[in-house]
Amino acid sequence: MTDLGNDPVIRRRPVRSLRCRNGLIRFAKDRTSQNGEDGIIERLFELLPSTSDTSWCVDVGAWDGVHLSNTHSLLVGTQKRIWKGVLIEADVHKYEELFALHRPLGNVCVREEVSGLENSPRSLSNLLQSASKNGIDIPRQLEFLCIDIDGSDYWVWHDLLKEGRYRAKVVCIEFNPTMPDDLVFIPCRSDKLRQGASLSALVELASRFDYVLVETTLYNAFFVQTQLYNAYLKEEVPDTSIEALHDLTMGTSLYQLYDGTLKLWGCKKLLWHRIPLDEKKLQMVATGQRSFPFEPNVHTETFDFSSVVDLAPFVVKEDIADDRHQARIRCAALLIDQLKKDGFCYVRGLGLSQKICEDALVQTNALLQEASEDVRRSCLTKDRARRGYSPMNIENFASLVGENGPNDLVKKYRIGPLDPKHSGPLLQPNIWPPEDQWQNAASFRQTMETFYSEMCSAGAVVVDAICEGLMSEVPGLKSALNPLLSSSDETESNKTSILTLLSYQVTSRHKKARKKQMAPLVAAHTDVGVITILLFDSGDCATLQRSDGSGGWVDVKLPKSIPDDPVFVVNMADCLSDLTGGHVPSTLHRVVASDGTQPRNCCALFVGLEADTKLQVDGESMTYEEWRRDRIQKAQNVLQMKAKE
């Protein structure tokens, strides 16, 4: 066996069973019965002597008298005894056939739904008594009782036993074959709820009224009155324990992995609905969040917190004291230093809570990994680049830098300004997953609306700090970016950005051809707008990398779990880089596949300006929209030139 250990090995080991197969089950045989009952019943009445001229049987839930019938063999055809039966069936059509078959044979047919409710006029005992009043003498000592009504079987037998008027020597009754043998499950006393009883519950009931278990088939248990068992069956069935007489074959069990994954074992479908049990839907902890809580701290956090710039001094908005002003100047200088070096920087102190950041990532995973593709596809818009869902393998970021390459392997979902007043080429209305298609839709939307607003405020804080840090080098920057700053109208003006949720999945790429496997999941590109603020989870199937400026790539990582004061990645985008006259670079970056087993989720805020914002770039004045068109056009030109070559 070649076993690489990439997947767990899961298989069944044959176990020693205590089940005895040399008792009544040897005689299992079907004429009309389902799982050998006909033969077992025949054998039982060979062993038990008859005590009267006519042997009576009662069949509760008799159907048409033929299909899967346990009494047909007794009542129809030749038998060593003379049998008479009471056949009870609630279904109108089944009853017609039942009546047509049995009336001519002199059997009693009753069209009623036997009730398992306490003191019901339709209790089995009452129905037998009223049948007796109609001239037929049903003896109180019955030979055989069969109960199969898929619901209140337990209570029907219970009431008959308790009432005590009628007693059967042999009882065949259905149990729920998915219930384990150590489970005593007594169903609700109801004619509507269909639950079924466990075998153990029936065995307990039987022994209270002096019956013993003598055999089981897949769905049915056979009980015999104890004194008859002692007299006639002890040799045939020496061991009457559940272990000796039953093997659970339809059971489903659940086990748990250390990381919180729930696993199914045994029967993996809803038995009566024929629906497969879906492990994915049973999980209590989302895929990306599963880990072992007591993991030894061997891989200590590799993230270097000392490199994170704390922008908290920019979050306080009141007129600031002198020392806070000094603090701002200091942290803005750190930020600009870092950005000038590689176009990327870690920041914290942006005012977002750990909780909202965790929630946003969990919701991203919920929509982009766990929800069905149908749910996501209901969020497609015509202009995919702006709002809603953008499926895998659709966008191509290589084109942003005039490169040819395969499409990006990432699922995205975009959210823009929540205020419907915002419209224009860059600002279209949001589209949300429909609540009637996705049970999580409302909490997704609620989380994302909050997160979007808070991220926009964080964007304003970072932009503010960048302006501060470049105050002397690029004096006009603050007025160009003023619409973005938190000090201006808080509710609207600074919310012109797009929040993109991105999700990378573990599957499929390992199967891909080698050449394709080498291609990044998101092609190397620079971001177009002002700045990008990123938050991502510990999903390890994909890694963000930035160019080191000399042909190599550096992994961009975040702390493994979100700290109390969450850390974000900030990277410069092209427009801001242009506005600084190239003093601060917008650095090439990409996302590559890595070996991990967890999907990776990312929330990226692309801070942009409104289309008509006036800008000064290289001494030229233009609007943000004009600059943007120019930027995209340049990349297109490169592509066309390459195509011609």
Ligand SMILES: O=C(O)CCC(=O)C(=O)O
């Ligand atoms: O997934 C990421 O970490 C970033 C993706 C990215 O660079 C982009 O969407 O612009």
Ligand SMILES: [Fe+2]
């Ligand atoms: Fe990017």
